[in-house]
Amino acid sequence: MAATTNWNEASILTPWASPGDALSAEGGLVTDDRMEIESIYRKYGAMVLRRCRSILGHDADADDAAQEVFIRAFRGLAGFRRQASPATWLYRIATNICLNRLRDARNRQRLDREALPEAEPDRPVENWPRDLALRILGEFDGRIRETVMYVVVEGMTADEAAEVMGCSNSLVRKRLATFRERAPRKAARLLGGIR
Amino acid sequence: MSDTRHRCPSALAFERYLLGELDGTARARFEEEIEACPDCAAALEELRADDAAFALRPAPAALRSFWTGEPPARGVPWLRVATAVAALAAAAVLVLALLPPRGEGEEAGGEVPAIGERGAAGTTRIMGDEATGGAEAAGPAGLALGFYLLDASGRPVLGGPGQVLREGDLIQFWYGGGAPGSAVLVGIDGRREVTRYFPVGGAPSSLPAAAGRLLDSAVQLDDARGAERFFLCVAPGLEADRVEAAAREVASSVADPALVERLPLDCEQATVWIVKE
Numbered sequence: 359m360a361a362t363t364n365w366n367e368a369s370i371l372t373p374w375a376s377p378g379d380a381l382s383a384e385g386g387l388v389t390d391d392r393m394e395i396e397s398i399y400r401k402y403g404a405m406v407l408r409r410c411r412s413i414l415g416h417d418a419d420a421d422d423a424a425q426e427v428f429i430r431a432f433r434g435l436a437g438f439r440r441q442a443s444p445a446t447w448l449y450r451i452a453t454n455i456c457l458n459r460l461r462d463a464r465n466r467q468r469l470d471r472e473a474l475p476e477a478e479p480d481r482p483v484e485n486w487p488r489d490l491a492l493r494i495l496g497e498f499d500g501r502i503r504e505t506v507m508y509v510v511v512e513g514m515t516a517d518e519a520a521e522v523m524g525c526s527n528s529l530v531r532k533r534l535a536t537f538r539e540r541a542p543r544k545a546a547r548l549l550g551g552i553r
Numbered sequence: 554m555s556d557t558r559h560r561c562p563s564a565l566a567f568e569r570y571l572l573g574e575l576d577g578t579a580r581a582r583f584e585e586e587i588e589a590c591p592d593c594a595a596a597l598e599e600l601r602a603d604d605a606a607f608a609l610r611p612a613p614a615a616l617r618s619f620w621t622g623e624p625p626a627r628g629v630p631w632l633r634v635a636t637a638v639a640a641l642a643a644a645a646v647l648v649l650a651l652l653p654p655r656g657e658g659e660e661a662g663g664e665v666p667a668i669g670e671r672g673a674a675g676t677t678r679i680m681g682d683e684a685t686g687g688a689e690a691a692g693p694a695g696l697a698l699g700f701y702l703l704d705a706s707g708r709p710v711l712g713g714p715g716q717v718l719r720e721g722d723l724i725q726f727w728y729g730g731g732a733p734g735s736a737v738l739v740g741i742d743g744r745r746e747v748t749r750y751f752p753v754g755g756a757p758s759s760l761p762a763a764a765g766r767l768l769d770s771a772v773q774l775d776d777a778r779g780a781e782r783f784f785l786c787v788a789p790g791l792e793a794d795r796v797e798a799a800a801r802e803v804a805s806s807v808a809d810p811a812l813v814e815r816l817p818l819d820c821e822q823a824t825v826w827i828v829k830e
Binding site: 392393395396398400401402405409412422428429443445449458508512513518 | 560565621
């Protein structure tokens with residue numbers, strides 16, 4: 359389910375059940391799962407909310423995205439249990455959900471109305487203003503977006519990003535090279551189209 | 554010469570440190586870096602304060618319902634167990650006729666029809682429309698889409714994304730949130746065929762903003778194998794033809810339509826998908 363805006367309390371009707379989950383007579387999760395789910399939220403909630411705010415900035419959007427992160431995690435409880443680093447797993451889900459939201463047309467319209475970054479598209483991408491880098495990310499596919507988010511926007515090393523995404527350092531570098539090659543043209547087009 | 558410039562830990566490293574996920578070596582290295590960088594030390598204190606503030610916040614009702622087992626106050630009441638399932642036979646997707654709209658003077662909260670009950674217009678529903686309660690305007694919340702299905706014993710249960718279903722299974726959609734407007738529900742199946750599920754025939758039907766409401770009719774699934782994704786699109790004056798055209802565009806141009814989460818339309822949308830075996 360992809361609720362795209364302001365997911366408030368009323369918009370989630372009942373807990374989702376994943377195929378194969380044990381269901382109570384009412385169609386909800388069994389008691390042990392419920393206790394685990396609550397502890398997951400208590401432990402990781404602040405981190406997920408911070409992560410969403412760091413990307414979306416907008417508080418209501420961030421709250422909404424954080425809820426989506428946890429709903430995905432709760433539905434994929436078996437996957438959560440297998441994680442060596444649950445924090446990294448949730449961090450990645452939050453990152454991708456927020457980047458998807460940034461790409462959402464309405465959010466882009468909102469961003470476009472906000473202050474435009476002062477940017478020179480021919481500067482190295484590592485030196486671009488964060489807002490511009492975020493905006494350009496919407497033009498790239500998921501893997502490249504996530505890689506650039508970690509390395510260009512947040513300053514992770516290629517090794518750190520590779521560890522987070524569970525891929526090789528060379529793959530990270532390859533994605534960055536693709537971004538560096540294509541981003542200036544996309545940035546010029548974006549800025550030219552807006553201004 | 555090696556690069557001796559200080560490099561601050563990543564945001565993720567801060568989080569993993571606070572959550573106790575760093576092992577001994579990594580933890581010691583992180584603490585050395587914090588000690589060497591006043592800005593990082595200040596940032597760590599801010600995160601600790603933020604953690605404390607978060608602990609005081611009540612969890613959103615939508616999440617709390619996962620561990621309390623109770624739906625949010627304005628949500629759908631828990632499923633009622635019905636006693637019989639109508640045997641519906643159809644080789645293709647069959648969308649059963651919608652019930653006539655309820656008159657303005659009628660009260661909400663009426664009797665829930667039994668599963669498979671046929672209404673005056675030949676409608677079959679898994680859940681009665683009035684099971685939703687609180688369906689009055691709920692303000693501009695995010696649009697959500699889901700469905701109920703019948704389990705092996707004929708009980709209605711919530712379906713979820715990726716639910717595995719079979720030919721002949723009945724599902725009934727619910728929606729929640731969103732602004733009022735004309736609504737169109739379409740699906741793209743494993744054969745890349747587009748089917749409109751709501752409204753059935755005629756002009757687009759208007760949906761009120763609702764905390765939770767069921768679409769009137771149940772849908773019987775056909776024999777198209779694979780993933781099928783459903784899109785609920787809502788906007789004032791939205792034309793069903795535009796939605797169907799957007800769905801057909803996705804169906805014909807995207808490698809795997811089931812992975813698409815939005816149709817190329819400027820309107821409020823929600824989506825859910827199933828797999829037909």
